[in-house]
Each structure stands twice: as C-alpha cells, then as structure tokens.
Amino acid sequence: MLIRVGTDLPIASSEITPRSLWLRRRDFLGAGAALGLGLTGVARAASPYSTDEKPNSRADITGYNNFYEFGTDKSDPAAKAGRLKTKPWTLRIDGLVDKPADYALEDFLKPFSTEERIYRMRCVEGWSMVIPWLGFPLAEAIKRAQPQASARYVAFETLVRPEEMPGQRSFPRIIPWPYREGLRLDEAMHPLTILATGLYGEPLPNQNGAPLRLVVPWKYGFKGIKSIVRMTLVAEQPKTSWNMIAPDEYGFFANVNPEVDHPRWSQATERRIGEGGLFAKRRPTLMFNGYESVASLYSGMDLRANF
Amino acid sequence: MRRGFPVWAVYALGFVPAVVAFGGGLAGTTGPDPIRALEQTLGLWALRFLLAALCVTPLRRFFGVNLLRYRRALGLLCFYYASLHLLAFIGLDHSFDWAEITREILKRPYAFIGMACLLLLIPLAATSSNAMIKRLGAKNWTRLHRLVYPAALLAAAHFIFAVKSWPLEPLLYAGAAVALLAARLAPKRRPSLEQPHEA
Numbered sequence: 001m002l003i004r005v006g007t008d009l010p011i012a013s014s015e016i017t018p019r020s021l022w023l024r025r026r027d028f029l030g031a032g033a034a035l036g037l038g039l040t041g042v043a044r045a046a047s048p049y050s051t052d053e054k055p056n057s058r059a060d061i062t063g064y065n066n067f068y069e070f071g072t073d074k075s076d077p078a079a080k081a082g083r084l085k086t087k088p089w090t091l092r093i094d095g096l097v098d099k100p101a102d103y104a105l106e107d108f109l110k111p112f113s114t115e116e117r118i119y120r121m122r123c124v125e126g127w128s129m130v131i132p133w134l135g136f137p138l139a140e141a142i143k144r145a146q147p148q149a150s151a152r153y154v155a156f157e158t159l160v161r162p163e164e165m166p167g168q169r170s171f172p173r174i175i176p177w178p179y180r181e182g183l184r185l186d187e188a189m190h191p192l193t194i195l196a197t198g199l200y201g202e203p204l205p206n207q208n209g210a211p212l213r214l215v216v217p218w219k220y221g222f223k224g225i226k227s228i229v230r231m232t233l234v235a236e237q238p239k240t241s242w243n244m245i246a247p248d249e250y251g252f253f254a255n256v257n258p259e260v261d262h263p264r265w266s267q268a269t270e271r272r273i274g275e276g277g278l279f280a281k282r283r284p285t286l287m288f289n290g291y292e293s294v295a296s297l298y299s300g301m302d303l304r305a306n307f
Numbered sequence: 308m309r310r311g312f313p314v315w316a317v318y319a320l321g322f323v324p325a326v327v328a329f330g331g332g333l334a335g336t337t338g339p340d341p342i343r344a345l346e347q348t349l350g351l352w353a354l355r356f357l358l359a360a361l362c363v364t365p366l367r368r369f370f371g372v373n374l375l376r377y378r379r380a381l382g383l384l385c386f387y388y389a390s391l392h393l394l395a396f397i398g399l400d401h402s403f404d405w406a407e408i409t410r411e412i413l414k415r416p417y418a419f420i421g422m423a424c425l426l427l428l429i430p431l432a433a434t435s436s437n438a439m440i441k442r443l444g445a446k447n448w449t450r451l452h453r454l455v456y457p458a459a460l461l462a463a464a465h466f467i468f469a470v471k472s473w474p475l476e477p478l479l480y481a482g483a484a485v486a487l488l489a490a491r492l493a494p495k496r497r498p499s500l501e502q503p504h505e506a
C-alpha cells in the first residue's frame with residue numbers, strides 16, 4: 001500500500017489511488033516518516049498553506065454549491081452545469097497591464113505548475129467546508145501580465161452564456177450578469193490567493209467553477225468567482241455583484257469576521273458540512289477564517305466599516 | 308356516516324413530509340446540510356398548509372367546492388409544522404443556545420417576522436376545538452380567526468427575507484397569499500338587478 005501511495009506517474013492521482021486511501025495518504029506519509037522508512041518518489045510535500053483538517057467528501061464539495069448561473073438551489077449546479085462547454089476557453093487579461101492578451105486557456109496555464117492547497121471555505125450563509133484545491137498563486141499570473149504602477153485592483157468576470165447557464169435565463173434576474181468580483185492588488189498578490197483549476201487531484205468539475213476560478217480562503221465564499229473569462233487591472237475599486245445587489249449586506253472586502261454580523265444572520269458561528277448529520281453542532285467562526293497572517297493587509301482599517 | 312375523504316387521513320398524509328424529511332435527515336439522504344434541509348422543509352410546509360387553509364373559503368364561494376370540514380386540519384397542520392420548524396431552529400440549528408437564539412430572533416428581520424407569525428398562529432390553534440368555538444361564540448371566534456390574514460402575509464414576508472436576492476419561489480408564495488386575501492374583498496353577493504339605483 002505504501003508503495004502505491006508513493007507512485008509518481010504523470011496521470012491523475014485519482015486514477016491510481018482509491019479515494020479513501022488518498023484521503024489518508026497524509027497519515028501514511030506521516031507514519032512512514034516516523035518509522036524512518038525513507039519513502040522515495042513521494043508526491044510533493046504538502047503546501048505550508050494547507051490546513052491539516054480533514055477535507056470534505058468529494059460528493060459534498062461537488063454536490064452542494066452556490067453558483068447562481070445554474071440556479072439558486074444548492075443542488076442546481078451539480079444537476080445543470082453538465083452542459084457548460086469549457087473547451088475552448090478564452091481568458092482575457094486587460095486593463096492597466098503592459099501585456100494585455102486574449103489567451104487560449106491552455107496557453108495561459110502553460111507556465112504555471114499547480115499544487116494542492118487544502119483550504120477552509122466559509123460561506124456567508126453560515127456553513128463551511130474543507131476543500132483540497134489544485135491551483136497556483138494568482139500573483140504569478142498578475143506578474144506575467146506586468147501591471148502598471150497605477151493598477152490598484154483586479155476585477156474579475158464570469159462567463160455569460162445563457163444557452164448553457166440556465167440561471168442566467170431565470171426570471172426575475174437574480175444577479176445583473178456577468179457575475180463580477182474584485183480584489184485589492186495586495187490581496188490578489190497574497191500567496192494564499194490562488195487560481196484553482198482542480199480539486200481532489202482532478203480537473204475542476206463544472207459546478208465548482210471550471211475551468212478556472214478564484215479562491216481567497218480568508219474571505220466569504222462568494223468572493224471566489226467561478227468560470228472566469230476576464231481579469232482586468234484597474235485603478236478604482238471595481239463593482240462586485242453581491243455588493244451591487246445589497247450593499248448593506250455584502251461589502252467589497254467580505255473578509256470572514258465573526259464580529260461583524262450579516263444583517264440577516266450572525267457570523268459568529270458556522271456549521272461544518274458533513275459533520276454530525278442532523279445533530280451537528282455549530283463551531284465558532286475564526287477571524288479571517290483562521291488565516292491570521294492576512295491581518296497585516298488591513299492594519300489601520302476599520303473592518304466594521306469596510307466589511 | 309359521511310362519505311368522502313376522511314379528515315384523519317388529511318392529518319396522516321399531512322405529516323408525511325415531516326416524517327420523510329426527518330427520516331431522510333437521519334439516514335443522510337437529504338444532502339450535505341441535513342439540518343438546514345429539515346428546517347426549510349418544515350417551514351415550507353407550514354406556509355403551504357396555511358395557504359391551503361385559506362383556499363377553503365374562495366373555493367366554496369367562487370367554485371362551489373366545499374372543503375370546510377378539512378379546514379381545521381389544514382390550519383392545525385400549519386401550526387404543527389411551524390412549531391416543528393421553530394423547534395428545528397432551536398434544537399438542531401442552534402443546539403439550544405438560548406442566548407444566541409434570543410439574539411437571532413430579536414435581531415434578524417426574517418426571524419422576527421417568523422416569530423410574529425407564529426405568535427399569531429398560537430391563539431388560532433388554541434381555539435380550534437368545537438368546545439372553544441362554543442365558548443367564544445361564533446362571532447367572536449370568526450373575528451379572532453381573522454388573525455390568519457396577517458399571519459399569511461407575515462409568513463410570506465418571512466420567506467422573502469430568509470433568502471438571498473429575489474428568487475422566484477418566495478415571490479410566487481407571496482403572490483398566492485395576497486391573491487387569497489384579495490379574494491375575500493370581492494363583494495359578497497352579486498349586485499341584484501332589483502336593487503334601487505342611487506342617483
């Protein structure tokens with residue numbers, strides 16, 4: 001078994017490793033190291049940015065999604081995202097950059113090597129998951145575009161394709177499409193911020209934002225814009241979808257903060273999905289979702305006013 | 308003996324969604340967040356039974372369909388579901404953390420509206436028996452039970468406030484509630500031709 005885990009072949013790890021083993025491989029590796037077995041060919045070391053909490057099951061991560069392009073029910077994305085065509089995919093990078101371009105996704109991704117990042121994900125609705133993403137730092141993509149000195153924010157947009165995204169045809173209109181998100185440049189350049197292309201060692205399922213999505217683990221989940229077609233470097237704070245819909249409920253920053261309630265519900269606690277079934281207890285929500293290292297990005301800012 | 312669908316069967320069928328939702332939650336077949344799923348199912352059926360009870364009068368007046376004998380069952384089912392819904396909120400969603408529960412209900416518009424709705428339903432459920440109708444007298448009883456109208460509007464508003472943005476479903480329920488109340492404003496009798504003209 002240990003040998004299987006250590007296999008280092010250029011195929012998806014899921015093809016060779018049963019999921020239960022995959023989940024426990026960290027334990028194996030730990031045990032192997034402890035016993036001095038000196039495993040060789042072991043997959044890359046775990047990212048120091050990863051949590052060692054147990055990831056949610058793939059079924060939970062891919063079956064319980066907020067992706068309003070496919071409907072407002074959490075089961076809608078899994079049921080309806082299958083028709084979305086993610087090949088070919090064009091990503092536009094423009095705005096205040098020296099190298100604006102329309103990339104075919106394969107070309108855009110070529111220079112970057114992905115790594116696994118196991119992150120907590122805290123939804124603004126008061127639930128959370130642990131997700132093993134596959135991705136690379138957004139900072140690398142931004143550097144490659146060569147931002148100009150005047151660039152202070154990054155604006156993102158999701159695909160608009162009503163033929164394949166039934167939520168975009170729904171009445172009343174839930175969101176003024178396209179879905180938009182944004183980060184301050186220093187947030188975008190933070191090493192925790194990644195563009196994800198996969199999860200559980202496999203390409204991203206459509207319902208999770210294929211083929212390319214943003215993951216910012218210290219912010220509420222809605223900041224993690226999915227199925228990105230455009231990234232624009234700008235000077236002014238860009239408009240973001242939920243802030244446009246309800247500015248008193250969803251701020252631009254949307255940092256996880258147990259002390260700042262959403263007007264409709266408390267943010268002090270959360271329920272970890274997949275834990276305890278019908279009798280699960282809530283757990284306290286952590287400042288910045290437990291990613292305390294980002295606090296310096298906001299020093300001197302009133303996080304109640306800038307929620 | 309009266310023929311037709313027995314009232315007890317309305318109760319029996321009425322509790323099926325609750326049993327299915329709770330059983331499914333225990334069995335793990337109601338999705339990754341079974342607590343929320345149960346909470347939502349119970350709330351939704353409370354609203355549905357409330358609207359169903361409100362259908363009885365218009366059905367009789369406009370369509371000649373008499374379901375009066377089921378109205379009490381529908382109203383009580385609404386109350387039972389609303390109570391179970393609150394119980395799920397208290398016991399499952401918030402694990403009897405009373406400080407947090409009180410804070411949530413007082414602070415959150417959607418929960419406050421839900422509570423107001425439930426408070427209106429309590430006297431209605433408490434006076435639903437034949438004995439209580441006798442004790443109050445038909446006139447007082449009828450007057451008291453008009454509380455169901457604001458309760459219906461509050462339940463619909465609670466649904467709208469409980470969800471993000473403006474999805475269609477809560478708006479449809481609100482539309483149904485408003486339509487059912489509006490139906491009661493229609494003139495009681497057709498104006499008859501014999502009536503003298505006021506001119």
Ligand code: HEM
Nearest residue numbers: 347350351353354389393396418421422424425462466469
């Ligand atoms: C103290 C009283 C109440 C409280 C604390 C309460 C709480 C809640 C909560 C927490 C939700 C779920 C929000 C979510 O999706 O996360 C909800 C939804 C709902 N509640 Fe209540 N509720 C109360 C009373 C009522 C009453 C009296 C009714 C109806 C007669 C009702 C009908 C509904 C409906 C229809 C929903 C939406 C279900 C869905 O999303 O499908 N609630 N309520």
